[in-house]
Amino acid sequence: xxxxxxxxxxxxxxxxxxxxxxxxxxxxxxxxxxxxxxxxxxxxxxxxxxxxxxxxxxxxxxxxxxxxxxxxxxxxxxxxxxxxxxxxxxxxxxxxxxxxxxxxxxxxxxxxxxxxxxxxxxxxxxxxxxxxxxxxxxxxxxxxxxxxxxxxxxxxxxxxxxxxxxxxxxxxxxxxxxxxxxxxxxxxxxxxxxxxxxxxxxxxxxxxxxxxxxxxxxxxxxxxxxxxxxxxxxxxxxxxxxxxxxxxxxxxxxxxxxxxxxxxxxxxxxxxxxxxxxxxxxxxxxxxxxxxxxxxxxxxxxxxxxxxxxxxxxxxxxxxxxxxxxxxxxxxxxxxxxxxxxxxxxxxxxxxxxxxxxxxxxxxxxxxxxxxxxxxxxxxxxxxxxxxxxxxxxxxxxxxxx
Amino acid sequence: xxxxxxxxxxxxxxxxxxxxxxxxxxxxxxxxxxxxxxxxxxxxxxxxxxxxxxxxxxxxxxxxxxxxxxxxxxxxxxxxxxxxxxxxxxxxxxxxxxxxxxxxxxxxxxxxxxxxxxxxxxxxxxxxxxxxxxxxxxxxxxxxxxxxxxxxxxxxxxxxxxxxxxxxxxxxxxxxxxxxxxxxxxxxxxxxxxxxxxxxxxxxxxxxxxxxxxxxxxxxxxxxxxxxxxxxxxxxxxxxxxxxxxxxxxxxxxxxxxxxxxxxxxxxxxxxxxxxxxxxxxxxxxxxxxxxxxxxxxxxxxxxxxxxxxxxxxxxxxxxxxxxxxxxxxxxxxxxxxxxxxxxxxxxxxxxxxxxxxxxxxxxxxxxxxxxxxxxxxxxxxxxxxxxxxxxxxxxxxxxxx
DNA sequence: CGCATTTAATTTGTGACCCGAACTATACGA
DNA sequence: TCGTATAGTTCGGGTCACAAATTAAATGCG
Numbered sequence: 043x044x045x046x047x048x049x050x051x052x053x054x055x056x057x058x059x060x061x062x063x064x065x066x067x068x069x070x071x072x073x074x075x076x077x078x079x080x081x082x083x084x085x086x087x088x089x090x091x092x093x094x095x096x097x098x099x100x101x102x103x104x105x106x107x108x109x110x111x112x113x114x115x116x117x118x119x120x121x122x123x124x125x126x127x128x129x130x131x132x133x134x135x136x137x138x139x140x141x142x143x144x145x146x147x148x149x150x151x152x153x154x155x156x157x158x159x160x161x162x163x164x165x166x167x168x169x170x171x172x173x174x175x176x177x178x179x180x181x182x183x184x185x186x187x188x189x190x191x192x193x194x195x196x197x198x199x200x201x202x203x204x205x206x207x208x209x210x211x212x213x214x215x216x217x218x219x220x221x222x223x224x225x226x227x228x229x230x231x232x233x234x235x236x237x238x239x240x241x242x243x244x245x246x247x248x249x250x251x252x253x254x255x256x257x258x259x260x261x262x263x264x265x266x267x268x269x270x271x272x273x274x275x276x277x278x279x280x281x282x283x284x285x286x287x288x289x290x291x292x293x294x295x296x297x298x299x300x301x302x303x304x305x306x307x308x309x310x311x312x313x314x315x316x317x318x319x320x321x322x323x324x325x326x327x328x329x330x331x332x333x334x335x336x337x338x339x340x341x342x343x344x345x346x347x348x349x350x351x352x353x354x355x356x357x358x359x360x361x362x363x364x365x366x367x368x369x370x371x372x373x374x375x376x377x378x379x380x381x382x383x384x385x386x387x388x389x390x391x392x393x394x395x396x397x398x399x400x401x402x403x404x405x406x407x408x409x410x411x412x413x414x415x416x417x418x419x420x421x422x423x424x425x426x427x428x429x430x431x432x433x434x435x436x437x438x439x440x441x442x443x444x
Numbered sequence: 445x446x447x448x449x450x451x452x453x454x455x456x457x458x459x460x461x462x463x464x465x466x467x468x469x470x471x472x473x474x475x476x477x478x479x480x481x482x483x484x485x486x487x488x489x490x491x492x493x494x495x496x497x498x499x500x501x502x503x504x505x506x507x508x509x510x511x512x513x514x515x516x517x518x519x520x521x522x523x524x525x526x527x528x529x530x531x532x533x534x535x536x537x538x539x540x541x542x543x544x545x546x547x548x549x550x551x552x553x554x555x556x557x558x559x560x561x562x563x564x565x566x567x568x569x570x571x572x573x574x575x576x577x578x579x580x581x582x583x584x585x586x587x588x589x590x591x592x593x594x595x596x597x598x599x600x601x602x603x604x605x606x607x608x609x610x611x612x613x614x615x616x617x618x619x620x621x622x623x624x625x626x627x628x629x630x631x632x633x634x635x636x637x638x639x640x641x642x643x644x645x646x647x648x649x650x651x652x653x654x655x656x657x658x659x660x661x662x663x664x665x666x667x668x669x670x671x672x673x674x675x676x677x678x679x680x681x682x683x684x685x686x687x688x689x690x691x692x693x694x695x696x697x698x699x700x701x702x703x704x705x706x707x708x709x710x711x712x713x714x715x716x717x718x719x720x721x722x723x724x725x726x727x728x729x730x731x732x733x734x735x736x737x738x739x740x741x742x743x744x745x746x747x748x749x750x751x752x753x754x755x756x757x758x759x760x761x762x763x764x765x766x767x768x769x770x771x772x773x774x775x776x777x778x779x780x781x782x783x784x785x786x787x788x789x790x791x792x793x794x795x796x797x798x799x800x801x802x803x804x805x806x807x808x809x810x811x812x813x814x815x816x817x818x819x820x821x822x823x824x825x826x827x828x829x830x831x832x833x834x835x836x837x838x839x840x841x842x843x844x845x846x
Numbered sequence: 847c848g849c850a851t852t853t854a855a856t857t858t859g860t861g862a863c864c865c866g867a868a869c870t871a872t873a874c875g876a
Numbered sequence: 877t878c879g880t881a882t883a884g885t886t887c888g889g890g891t892c893a894c895a896a897a898t899t900a901a902a903t904g905c906g
Contacts, residue, residue, distance in 0.1 A: 054464035059456035117882025118872035207800045270677045277769030288766045367679030398609045519853025520901040
């Protein structure tokens with residue numbers, strides 16, 4: 043019996059146009075608020091009538107509210123629209139030793155923030171975090187919460203909904219997402235910290251039209267988030283972006299991932315501490331904060347260690363420049379406090395790696411302290427604000443799968 | 445004067461749904477031809493009436509023609525539809541020493557094929573190639589030509605419309621595209637050879653639903669084409685994918701790109717020849733074909749050289765595995781003739797580089813000899829067949845730029 | 847042969863949506 | 877007070893997908 047299987051390709055219905063335009067308008071409001079409907083029409087290219095219908099819908103959905111009335115040299119006054127700040131997002135940044143959590147509004151503004159120790163086991167972490175989240179929900183009863191967004195030093199597989207790779211956490215297999223969802227009753231979104239930083243840059247940064255961007259997070263380890271063609275590259279099991287675990291020397295020092303000589307082994311905070319301890323006689327364990335402070339005070343061994351780290355960061359980035367040719371590389375990490383000093387070292391390495399034309403811009407994150415947490419706001423809002431990606435550029439030729 | 449600039453974001457009009465569905469139906473016909481309208485409706489999920497209207501349009505546009513009538517156990521017989529093979533594409537694969545060109549139909553089938561020497565200068569190349577193309581157009585007067593697609597060992601910048609990086613061609617700056625367009629009167633599309641192979645795999649291969657794929661071409665140099673989230677990654681100036689010029693050893697042998705110790709220096713055909721000449725006393729210059737023949741005949745030095753090459757290929761791929769986590773890596777090149785022998789070497793290296801779960805499949809191209817040329821067919825058809833990418837999978841969360 | 851059954855394809859009516867033009871609502875200044 | 881400029885709404889028209897009804901064509905059974 044010749045029977046065709048049901049594949050159900052993604053087709054457009056009569057509502058598809060509205061879906062797309064709703065996303066466009068909502069994102070324009072987000073980026074340019076407060077903004078009038080007339081301006082939305084001008085900027086988007088949609089008709090004023092269409093904009094009115096769409097904004098009416100957005101106001102019904104409570105994403106948008108009326109703001110104050112504008113004032114023009116002549117003519118009727120525009121009614122400004124802005125996002126509804128009564129909608130909150132619960133955000134958390136999970137790190138090996140401590141976890142930051144808080145409440146943010148839809149504009150990525152943090153309304154409150156607190157820090158807790160990260161327990162070693164994922165089960166305890168989920169439990170403590172969920173308790174804190176429930177408490178925050180009580181405190182902010184005036185908000186309607188959209189969900190929980192968590193950034194973590196690991197990779198989250200969308201298929202299996204599990205954290206699949208987090209060498210710096212050393213977690214056993216555990217359904218972290220479900221645990222928090224059950225304990226809070228909220229939808230939870232997990233994402234790698236570097237990917238979260240990408241979202242933060244793209245959503246809340248000044249880089250509006252960047253299509254190709256790589257974020258490098260330097261902390262315990264080295265993480266990278268890859269943004270290509272205006273989308274996050276996740277790869278199989280969400281593992282795309284592990285430049286930190288590309289081996290630069292098969293005989294190098296062992297890495298937490300099980301390999302040897304990974305970029306992370308040379309460019310992370312830990313690496314700098316190792317460099318320092320190798321050269322100094324001091325036997326007491328120093329924290330990276332301590333190392334930064336020493337460098338600030340002019341300690342030459344500390345400066346030397348950070349310089350080696352900077353060279354390692356830069357030379358690893360050459361790999362990123364050649365392989366992905368991003369427009370920008372954004373660096374996030376405590377190390378960036380010393381950017382004025384070590385930035386040129388990194389930039390020189392990157393420039394040497396550019397095969398043609400100008401090397402990519404290398405710069406610190408727009409708001410370094412906030413990047414991870416803000417990114418999780420975008421993570422949660424993503425499914426409401428964007429159906430696919432649509433940048434303001436003209437269409438580029440693209441491949442068609444299927 | 446407060447005036448909002450005209451950004452004109454990409455919005456949906458009332459015709460957007462049709463555009464999208466037209467693309468879906470056209471691509472379904474391409475992949476499953478011959479196919480009836482009833483089956484198209486079943487597979488796509490569109491209504492039969494909608495499919496009828498769309499196919500009517502496609503037939504008017506002469507992309508689709510009626511095929512023969514089907515036969516079912518009972519009921520009215522379906523009319524099969526298929527692509528119109530009267531539409532041809534002029535294709536060429538430009539390589540440092542020789543250029544292959546030909547005529548293909550919309551299904552990527554080559555109707556004729558010929559080879560010419562590649563002159564050293566881009567001007568002469570354009571001239572000779574255009575003359576051959578004009579001749580082919582005369583020979584195939586029965587076809588309506590859609591355009592010219594050319595793959596080349598270099599990168600093409602869509603912004604400036606120039607070939608920007610082709611170390612193995614050593615071309616001075618020259619507007620190659622315009623030269624051929626003027627000399628033939630056809631629209632010309634240029635693309636990197638590895639990217640062309642990606643298109644060939646995705647369009648004509650059996651891998652229908654792969655979203656993340658990397659093609660590695662091994663010839664004079666090593667090229668890679670990156671396909672992520674169902675799209676070709678082009679990067680700034682079209683430079684994404686130059687894994688071949690990531691330096692593995694800053695003190696290694698010099699590379700044609702000006703760097704040192706690039707992956708290409710260890711993994712290309714040239715590298716294998718170098719390995720061979722280093723170990724053998726033979727002073728006569730061998731071609732890579734010759735080396736392959738020696739290996740086939742059991743020459744141990746030739747086998748050793750190819751084995752070193754295979755190891756180099758595999759170890760460079762670990763970089764790709766870690767950084768992009770593709771589902772598949774496809775290899776194209778003369779070297780693949782010996783895949784049964786050296787495949788396991790490469791696979792073992794790649795498996796060692798996988799950080800979590802199964803390593804990506806590594807395999808030869810679907811039709812190795814055709815990959816580049818077929819890819820250029822897709823390159824030319826791209827703008828007619830696909831408005832953006834739509835795979836059959838459910839929506840994944842994605843970032844929204846702007 | 848006639849008729850029920852089955853499947854393909856078309857026709858027709860409906861609702862969603864965008865567009866553009868006309869219209870209403872405000873504001874300012876001569 | 878009226879002309880002009882700007883914001884926002886209303887309404888008619890066109891495109892489109894959808895669903896149900898209809899037509900077309902083939903099979904097989906009584």
